[in-house]
Amino acid sequence: MTPGGPLTRVLLVAHGSDGDVLPFVRLGGVLRERGHDVTLLTHAPYRERVEAAGLDFVPVDTHDAFARYSADTALLPDGLGTLDWLSFYRRNHLFEQFAGECRALVARVVPGRTVLAGRHTSALSVLAARELTGAPAAWIAVAPIQPLAAEVARHLHQHVLGPGIDAVRGDLGLPRVPDWRAWFSSADLRLGLWPRWFDAAGPATGPAMRLTGFPLPDDDSADPVPAEAAELLDGTVRPVLITGGTGRMLRPGFHDAALAGCRRAGLPALLVAPHAESVPRPLPPHVRRFARLPFREVVPQVAAVLHHGGIGTLTRALAAGTPQVILAHGADRPDNAARLEKQGLARWLPEERWDAGEVAEALRAALRDGRHPPRTGPRDAADGLALAATHLERLLHGPARLGEPLTEEEQGGEARRRLAALPAERRRLVAARLRRPAGQEAS
Known part of the structure; x- marks a missing residue:
């Protein structure tokens, strides 16, 4: 009207x-x-x-x-x-x-x-x-x-x-x-x-x-980037953003595989995990964990987004043109991941391939692919x-x-x-x- x-x-x-x-x-x-x-x-x-x-x-x-x-x-x-x-x-x-x-x-x-x-x-x-x-x-x-x-x-x-x-x-x-x-x-x-x-x-x-x-969905966010995250973003090596979304329907082993892959690839990581009990302890020294981060500001600054395949996360990465690696399992996630990979916009691994070597190689491949023009905004x-x-x-x-x-x-x-x-x-x-x-x- x-x-x-x-x-x-x-x-x-x-x-x-x-x-x-x-x-x-x-x-x-x-x-x-x-x-x-x-x-x-x-x-x-x-x-x-x-x-x-x-x-x-x-x-x-x-x-x-x-x-x-x-x-x-x-x-x-x-x-x-x-x-x-x-x-x-x-x-x-x-x-x-x-x-x-x-x-x-x-x-x-x-x-x-x-x-x-x-x-x-x-x-x-x-x-x-x-x-x-x-x-x-x-x-x-x-x-x-x-x-x-x-x-x-x-x-x-x-x-x-x-x-x-x-x-x-x-x-x-x-x-x-x-x-x-x-x-x-x-x-x-x-x-x-x-x-x-x-x-x-x-x-x-x-x-x-x-x-x-x-x-x-997060475009109206105005939250500042925490100082500890900003310090990592300003470092000589851009970190990988790891996120399994805000819900709890996350396959066991997701965080272990993501952290191990970053370690094998030699990349620091910003881990966003609102539920502390789902995070391995202790965290590796190259990782900083946050319950939330303002993705609108953070995603354009990271080397890649390593995530679960949720629609909100992939949309934000597409808007920034940031490389994506997706460890997808359950719900809409494998379908979302396959659609992005077909378009050359992401690399993705099903659960049976969640080991440190494969995740590290997917990260390296995504970084070689480089940033792409934003597909939404x-x-x-x-x-x-x-x-x-x-x-x-x-x-x-x-x-x-x-x-x-x-x-x-x-x-x-x-x-x-x-x-x-x-x-x-x-x-x-x-x-x-x-x-x-x-x-x-x-x-």
């Missing part, structure tokens, strides 16, 4: 670590600047970042619960281990979290003026809220593997987690999922936050995905986020004249049509839940 047009409410849901959540914070900031009322439902530790972007914040958990959840992700199986996934959901009260998200979303929907958008695969609450309210919904993927593995995720949800999800749906007044394949693909829009060249470098995600570009990210925002606007208003104020009929027509299509009993349920005085929304 342009300034002066009718206010639209955008309700965002994000789960995961920085690479998953911060793109939603940045997208929410763009939507707010365009005149929308934006709320982000995500993990409790992100409150400060969300509110600094001018967004309303709804926590989906507590700080302690998120810490337990993060630590528990390291124990998840690589495949579809039934008992492990179901136990993980129960231990971390994720069925209750799903219910709370649904109620919070429904309470905040303004009929005809609300768009729902959540992280691809994990934000089932936006699909349920879409059913309950008629508001259009989008799933937003931060990496290609999310849509590519959607059928695997659907199988897991249907055959392992389905009874728990159906129980929550029953409490909300929804029936059991009658067709999981149809429901899992029921979002009205699917956005991919990566560029076309990245999509073309591996299995294509298909024409249904609307690709917008990398969002540079602040302007690209801004354009991509603006495009993503436009797609969300059009989701509610159709391909209407976005530069003109919309009539009430244009504004509410699609949501009213969805609501009218619901069974009469469901419409009464939705109306009862939405019939509340202003300011009495659920917290």
